[in-house]
Amino acid sequence: MNMNALTILLVEDNPDDEELTLRALxxxxxxxxxxxxxxxxxxxxxxxxxxxxxxRDPLQKPAIVMLDLKLPKIxxxxxxxxxxxxxxxxxxxxxxxxxxxxxxxxxxGYSLGANSYIRKPVDFNQFVNTVGQLGLYWLVLNEAPPR
Amino acid sequence: xxxxxxxxxxxxxLSCVAVLGMATYLRSQxxxxxxxxxxxxxxxxxxxxxxxxxxxTAKEDVLxxxxxxxxxxxxxxxxxxxxxAETRSTYDxxxxxxxxxxxxQLRNRSDxxxxxxxxxxxxxRARVDNLDGAIKVVPKNALQNKAEHAYxxxxxxxPAGAIYVSPLNLNREHGRIETPHRPTLRAxxxxxxxxxxxxxxxxxxxxxxRLLEKIRMLDGQAYLVNQDGFxxxxxxxxxxxxxxxxxxxxxxxxxxxxxxxxHGDNNEFVEYVTEPxxxxxxxHVHGFxxxxxxxxxxxxxxxxxxxxxxxxxxxxxxxxxxxxxGFGLLIxxxxxxAGMTWAGRFSRQAVELATTAGEIAQGxxxxxxxxxxxxxxxxxxxxxxxxxxxxxxxSESRFSNIVNLAADAIVTVxxxxxxxxxxxxxxxxxxxxxxxxxGQPLDILIPQRFVNAHGQHxxxxxxxxHQARAMGKNRRIAGLRKDGTEFPAEANVSKLTEGGRxxxxxxxxxxxxxxxxxxxxxxxxxxxxSRVVQRTAELEVSxxxxxxxxxxxxxDLRAPLRSIDGFGQALxxxxxxxxxxxxxxxxxxxxxxxxxxxxxxxxxxxxxxxxRAEIHREPVDMTQMAQTVFAEQRRAEPDRKVELQxxxxxxxxxxxxxxxxxxxxxxxxxxxxxxxxxQARIEMASFPDGTGGRAYYVRDNGVGFDMAYVxxxxxxxxxxxxxxxxxxxxxxxxTVQRIIHRHGGRAWAESEVGKGASFYFxxxxxxxxxxxENTI
Numbered sequence: 001m002n003m004n005a006l007t008i009l010l011v012e013d014n015p016d017d018e019e020l021t022l023r024a025l026x027x028x029x030x031x032x033x034x035x036x037x038x039x040x041x042x043x044x045x046x047x048x049x050x051x052x053x054x055x056r057d058p059l060q061k062p063a064i065v066m067l068d069l070k071l072p073k074i075x076x077x078x079x080x081x082x083x084x085x086x087x088x089x090x091x092x093x094x095x096x097x098x099x100x101x102x103x104x105x106x107x108x109g110y111s112l113g114a115n116s117y118i119r120k121p122v123d124f125n126q127f128v129n130t131v132g133q134l135g136l137y138w139l140v141l142n143e144a145p146p147r
Numbered sequence: 148x149x150x151x152x153x154x155x156x157x158x159x160x161l162s163c164v165a166v167l168g169m170a171t172y173l174r175s176q177x178x179x180x181x182x183x184x185x186x187x188x189x190x191x192x193x194x195x196x197x198x199x200x201x202x203x204t205a206k207e208d209v210l211x212x213x214x215x216x217x218x219x220x221x222x223x224x225x226x227x228x229x230x231x232a233e234t235r236s237t238y239d240x241x242x243x244x245x246x247x248x249x250x251x252q253l254r255n256r257s258d259x260x261x262x263x264x265x266x267x268x269x270x271x272r273a274r275v276d277n278l279d280g281a282i283k284v285v286p287k288n289a290l291q292n293k294a295e296h297a298y299x300x301x302x303x304x305x306p307a308g309a310i311y312v313s314p315l316n317l318n319r320e321h322g323r324i325e326t327p328h329r330p331t332l333r334a335x336x337x338x339x340x341x342x343x344x345x346x347x348x349x350x351x352x353x354x355x356x357r358l359l360e361k362i363r364m365l366d367g368q369a370y371l372v373n374q375d376g377f378x379x380x381x382x383x384x385x386x387x388x389x390x391x392x393x394x395x396x397x398x399x400x401x402x403x404x405x406x407x408x409x410h411g412d413n414n415e416f417v418e419y420v421t422e423p424x425x426x427x428x429x430x431h432v433h434g435f436x437x438x439x440x441x442x443x444x445x446x447x448x449x450x451x452x453x454x455x456x457x458x459x460x461x462x463x464x465x466x467x468x469x470x471x472x473g474f475g476l477l478i479x480x481x482x483x484x485a486g487m488t489w490a491g492r493f494s495r496q497a498v499e500l501a502t503t504a505g506e507i508a509q510g511x512x513x514x515x516x517x518x519x520x521x522x523x524x525x526x527x528x529x530x531x532x533x534x535x536x537x538x539x540x541x542s543e544s545r546f547s548n549i550v551n552l553a554a555d556a557i558v559t560v561x562x563x564x565x566x567x568x569x570x571x572x573x574x575x576x577x578x579x580x581x582x583x584x585x586g587q588p589l590d591i592l593i594p595q596r597f598v599n600a601h602g603q604h605x606x607x608x609x610x611x612x613h614q615a616r617a618m619g620k621n622r623r624i625a626g627l628r629k630d631g632t633e634f635p636a637e638a639n640v641s642k643l644t645e646g647g648r649x650x651x652x653x654x655x656x657x658x659x660x661x662x663x664x665x666x667x668x669x670x671x672x673x674x675x676x677s678r679v680v681q682r683t684a685e686l687e688v689s690x691x692x693x694x695x696x697x698x699x700x701x702x703d704l705r706a707p708l709r710s711i712d713g714f715g716q717a718l719x720x721x722x723x724x725x726x727x728x729x730x731x732x733x734x735x736x737x738x739x740x741x742x743x744x745x746x747x748x749x750x751x752x753x754x755x756x757x758x759r760a761e762i763h764r765e766p767v768d769m770t771q772m773a774q775t776v777f778a779e780q781r782r783a784e785p786d787r788k789v790e791l792q793x794x795x796x797x798x799x800x801x802x803x804x805x806x807x808x809x810x811x812x813x814x815x816x817x818x819x820x821x822x823x824x825x826q827a828r829i830e831m832a833s834f835p836d837g838t839g840g841r842a843y844y845v846r847d848n849g850v851g852f853d854m855a856y857v858x859x860x861x862x863x864x865x866x867x868x869x870x871x872x873x874x875x876x877x878x879x880x881x882t883v884q885r886i887i888h889r890h891g892g893r894a895w896a897e898s899e900v901g902k903g904a905s906f907y908f909x910x911x912x913x914x915x916x917x918x919x920e921n922t923i
Contacts, residue, residue, distance in 0.1 A: 014706055014710075016706070016707075016709070016710035016713070016714070017706065017709065017710070020709065020710065020713035020714070020717075023713070023717060069702075070702050070703075098702070099701065099702045099703075099705045099706055099709075100698065100701050100702045101701060101749075101752075102697075102698055102701055103756075120705075120709060121709075121745075122705060122708045122709055122712055122741060122742055122744075122745030123712060123742050123745070124709070124712045124713040124715070124716040124717075124738075125716065127709065127713065
């Protein structure tokens with residue numbers, strides 16, 4: 001399978017973070033298509049092909065979901081819970097990408113079945129490295145679950 | 148004929164006087180002796196009751212203290228590393244509340260001079276003194292260790308609710324006898340946590356000088372001795388407390404006979420010694436009464452002892468005898484003359500005198516010879532007789548003065564419950580004058596609803612073998628004043644048999660003031676509880692707010708920083724050709740400031756987490772942890788050469804995660820401040836902290852700091868170096884101190900500029916070394 005056919009879903013409400021994340025992906029030569037959902041509700045619509053994304057091909061599943069926790073409407077942990085609760089998305093790799101290093105978030109994130117928990121560092125160089133490693137791992141090394 | 152009649156009269160008179168006089172003398176002598184002996188016993192019984200009352204009060208107070216909420220609060224706080232989560236109070240807050248209670252207790256009890264809470268290792272934790280009316284909380288740094296003292300070790304062995312009463316001795320401070328001397332009696336009880344662990348003791352110190360003063364008042368010949376015969380009270384105060392002051396002067400030195408009797412089982416002993424064994428000794432009266440003040444330790448007792456030469460004790464009897472002899476002679480001479488002239492009249496007066504003497508011997512000590520009907524020599528004789536009676540009565544009144552001087556009510560009651568005597572204390576308390584109440588039934592001093600129960604109580608007591616006992620529940624009864632008002636009282640009753648009849652003596656104290664004080668304390672306690680509940684609720688709210696705040700800081704405050712840094716970096720990369728060196732320099736400054744702020748936020752969150760996190764104590768391998776943390780440092784800066792030396796087998800009792808933060812901060816500081824040292828060396832080890840736990844230290848040979856600024860060291864945002872010299876946020880040591888304090892421990896530092904620094908910490912009273920450490 002062409003690696004570049006794999007898509008990424010970035011769930012991020014902060015436009016600055018969105019742009020920086022996209023920039024970090026580009027700098028790591030990850031040219032996969034990145035779809036951005038700006039709140040939890042939009043992410044749900046996108047994943048389950050409903051609402052504004054009714055027309056989307058349900059078989060086109062993102063290779064990885066990069067999920068922020070603090071989101072308008074439906075928060076990140078709730079999005080994760082629904083992903084894991086639904087047969088169609090149960091096995092989808094989800095990486096939490098957030099500012100928070102609060103213990104309660106870490107525990108909740110992992111117990112809801114997050115595959116990774118990454119804290120966004122302030123230092124942009126570090127951020128670029130982190131995103132690079134994420135992309136390399138989930139898009140290249142990791143064997144995706146059967147569709 | 149007239150001579151014969153006169154002679155006959157003389158003979159009749161003489162034989163009458165001789166027979167009646169002899170009978171009267173012998174009867175009076177016996178009666179007087181009995182009376183003197185029984186009165187000494189009664190006076191001693193009064194003192195015994197007084198001592199017992201004082202001790203009982205102290206016992207109740209010490210139990211009361213041990214059961215107050217602050218004690219439970221302190222134990223909860225100690226169990227959880229210095230913080231009582233149940234009421235959100237720190238250990239120090241609870242100590243302060245306990246001190247408040249101690250202060251109000253001391254205010255109400257003038258004969259207490261100290262109340263303390265001592266922990267299970269003998270360290271005083273809370274101590275309030277009343278030194279001559281000045282009530283003072285003893286500050287932390289003046290508290291002492293009392294583990295060596297008998298009252299501590301003895302009380303620690305007792306089960307919950309049991310009370311230890313110490314022997315009476317002179318108080319010591321820092322192991323030395325305090326001057327002026329402070330005779331002290333201690334009542335103590337152990338305190339136990341809900342888990343049944345012994346958690347120290349409560350001790351009340353009684354100032355015994357006033358009690359001893361009462362004993363000295365007793366005519367100057369009474370002593371108080373302890374079970375070894377050492378004097379506690381003696382007419383000459385310099386002879387007391389030999390066992391404390393290091394001289395051997397005891398009862399056996401002056402009264403070997405009495406001392407020997409004291410070793411026996413007799414609780415009470417009075418004896419008239421007619422054949423003294425010592426040469427040159429005269430006849431004497433001596434005796435003692437034992438007071439067992441500590442029920443759990445019957446071999447400890449005090450004895451009230453006295454020893455009077457018979458000439459002093461029986462002075463009224465000697466006077467009586469001499470006067471009888473003298474006047475017997477006179478009567479013989481007079482008889483001869485009278486017989487000649489007024490034989491008849493003489494003999495009538497003589498018989499009358501003898502009859503009066505006989506009646507007095509029957510106990511009517513108020514009778515006097517009617518001088519108006521006596522003429523000439525009989526008048527003189529009558530006067531002498533009356534003088535003798537006065538001296539007898541005055542010896543009685545000495546005792547009744549003692550009774551009247553007492554502030555307590557002392558009421559004697561006959562077997563059929565009628566009042567026989569009513570002292571001044573009783574007049575004051577009940578509002579009746581002695582004249583109007585003597586002869587009345589005792590019931591008029593008791594509220595109607597208690598009369599029946601009281602009657603039953605007294606009948607039971609009459610049958611009991613005990614000589615004395617408390618009245619009412621906890622010695623508390625209700626009294627009824629003349630004006631119809633009731634008052635709470637504490638009372639004891641004792642019984643004596645006088646001439647075959649039983650006489651009860653009730654000692655009663657008006658405790659209105661004390662009950663009020665107790666209610667005040669209860670009210671204060673309730674108020675304290677409700678304040679605690681309220682504060683707890685407030686704290687919960689503010690804690691929630693704090694959590695929300697720090698969550699928001701963690702999440703929202705960092706986001707803009709990321710943008711600044713990220714776009715700054717983007718600018719440097721994408722627009723490099725449009726920026727000159729100056730512009731790039733500025734951008735780099737913006738980025739490094741951003742990253743510093745990121746670090747500040749992270750450290751602040753760590754500090755706030757250290758303050759909020761619950762402490763889970765468990766054994767922590769400090770040696771292993773130090774090596775792991777150090778290895779991380781090394782990985783971050785592999786080019787530096789730093790020698791690390793860690794003591795083997797250090798195991799602490801503490802919170803794993805929080806202790807790791809401590810070591811991370813201390814070791815990274817050591818790493819940082821040795822960056823300019825040629826042969827950098829970092830050492831971590833531990834040593835006993837002197838209270839059963841261990842103190843740990845991290846030592847480096849780096850730049851060190853000036854001890855003048857040591858106070859600033861552990862404050863948040865305090866830095867002793869410029870960021871250009873050594874980077875940092877100034878929060879690390881504040882976090883370290885917060886964590887150590889949460890554990891109930893202490894953190895401190897020592898250094899000299901250019902010679903390195905040492906950071907020490909302990910982990911509080913519960914961080915005993917584990918067995919693992921002991922074996923290494």
